[in-house]
Amino acid sequence: MSAALAIAGCLGDDDDGANLWHDFEDAETDTFESHLEAFNEDRDQALTADGVSELEEQLETALAADRGPQSFAWAHDWIGRYHDQEFVTDAGDDLEVDLESTYTEVAAEAVQYEGAVYGLPYGAETVTLMYNEDLVDSPPETVSEMESIMEDHHDPENGQYGLSYPSVDPYFVSAWVHAYGGYYYDEESGELGLENDETIEGVELLADSFYPYVPEDPDYESQVAVFNDGNAPFAINGPWQVGGFRDGDFDVTLAPLPTVDGGEPRPYTGVQMWYFTSRLGEAEDDVSDAVVDWTEYHTTNEDAILTNAQDYGMVPVHQDYVESDELGEDVEMFAQTIDSGIPLPTDPRMNQVWDPVEDALERVFIGDEEPREAFEEAAEQVRDAWD
DSSP: OOHHHHHHHHTSSOOOSOEEEEOOOHHHHHHHHHHHHHHHTTOSSOOEEEEOSSHHHHHHHHHHTTOSOSEEEEEGGGHHHHHHTTOBOOOGGGOSSOHHHHBOHHHHHHTEETTEEOEEEEEEEOOEEEEETTTOSSOOSBHHHHHHHHHHHOBGGGTBOSEEOOTTOTTTTHHHHTTTTOOSEETTTTEEOTTSHHHHHHHHHHHHHTGGGSOSOOSHHHHHHHHHTTOOSEEEEOHHHHHHHHTSSSOEEEEOOOBBTTBOOOOEEEEEEEEEBHHHHTSOHHHHHHHHHHHHHHHHOHHHHHHHHHHHOOBOOBTTTTTOTTSOHHHHHHHHHHHTSEEOOOOGGGHHHHHHHHHHHHHHHTTSSOHHHHHHHHHHHHHHHHO
């Protein structure tokens, strides 16, 4: 269903059913729908689900108007902001699962904010290196080795590139911003780090070692297409894209992010969860029960956990499956990268950081500004927004 149709349905008169929203990629959607179909069997109150593009924008519009889903799937980083906006509801008293004994400590903490339980976790994720085995014999261990391989394949005039990378997205490039000790925002201290020398050094690494090898259009779909079509040896992406890449005509293998002299790539990591929205708190008992039952089902069901792991590299957060022998090499690789990563901030102040940073990265990407100039301007914008 298109986003427009999904929103139209949610804003229409028939607004009392149990409904979920997501923005899964195509392969992930097929798997999700099969799990939802199994859940709905023999239930009096069936759940419906809509794939919604521009999920954040559509959620904020719908929930502010007392419309929209009772639950949606996204990483944990919106939890603080949605708490402040009263877009989520505490369903802790309605749960049969025990958070601490069922999920990993990190996952259990991620779905809670100021003592409230605002969802249930079903997997952990980050981005890592992926390579086309037809073009690369073995993955590079260092950024300099990766540059050498990218240089060999980069031929834009003939539609060939060194790298597929949504490279102005602050989440996707966070590994390099953090590599020398830099940061966008320190949640513990409340300090902005955009002007720090270590942050600028990380952005300079990004600009010097990665930007020269990606397509001119940094948008997600354009970057995904070049790897998907076999026109780039490398991609840096997350588990949600693995299934789509594997639908192609070549073997895709995952590898650690390459190391860099004097630093360590440390990407942002997220816990994927089913949020309990404010609409859940207003729902009839049968609707509320169905949605809560779904979140418990999807986060504890063995088939769902193993399929998400084996097909998409989603790292399990259920304690019974964290060290399972059935998870596969993709999960092992993502888990290794997660271990070196940094959890996404949940502080609502981070919401004013993302857009200025993305704008700054885009100016650096197109060559309008140097990293320091761009990030000093972004810092000023963030502080103005905070004030």
